[in-house]
Amino acid sequence: MVETMSEGAVTLSQDGTVLHCNRAFAQLLGRPLQELIGSCFAAWVKDQDQACYVECLQNSAEPRRSNLQLVRADGETLPVQLACSPLNLDDLPGAICVIVLDLTEQKRRLALEIEQQAAQAREQALRQRQEELERLNRELEDINRAMVALYAELDEKAKELKRADEIKTRFLSNMSHEFRTPLNSIFALSQLLLDHVDGE
Secondary structure, three states, rough: OOHHHOOOEEEOOOOOOEEEEEEHHHHHOOOOOHOOOOOOOHEEHHHHHHHHHHHHHOOOOOEEEEEEEEEEOHHHHHHHEEEEOOOOOOOOOOOEEEEEEEHHHHHHHHHHHHHHHHHHHHHHHHHHHHHHHHHHHHHHHHHHHHHHHHHHHHHOOOOOOOOHHHHHHHHHHHHHHHHHHHHHHHHHHHHHHHHHHHOO
């Protein structure tokens, strides 16, 4: 049954020596099965995760899970979850059963999901910016229409003022002529009357 599992299965002694492992575990590490039996499991644990592995090994009396990274034969790191449980075997006291679950696909899916969420957030932000720009454009168009109407009104007022000025100028010109002629006559008559009064 252990050989047909898709996860890696390892039986460790109390000191962490590999007593048995299945082909799936050998494939995960990219190493031949014969090389793994009798070796120390800690040899494939990444340096930064050694303390986590040791803690898992020391507290193996109860089932526990730990996430850490193993080092493959090609030097690549492999994110895994170790599920450690004690084996109660008379001929192997202190033996530990370790199921090794490859987290690569889960991490890839998680990274993809995070990227999709980030893309959705960017799209949402872009959509909001677009809506804001459209709203501002509408406001600017309204302001522009109001300005055009105001300029048209001002232009009309300027034309009216020009016409009024022209009418005033003509009026004053006409009135000046109209007043000058009678005033000249009045002035001349007044002068005659004054001369006539002075001449008596």
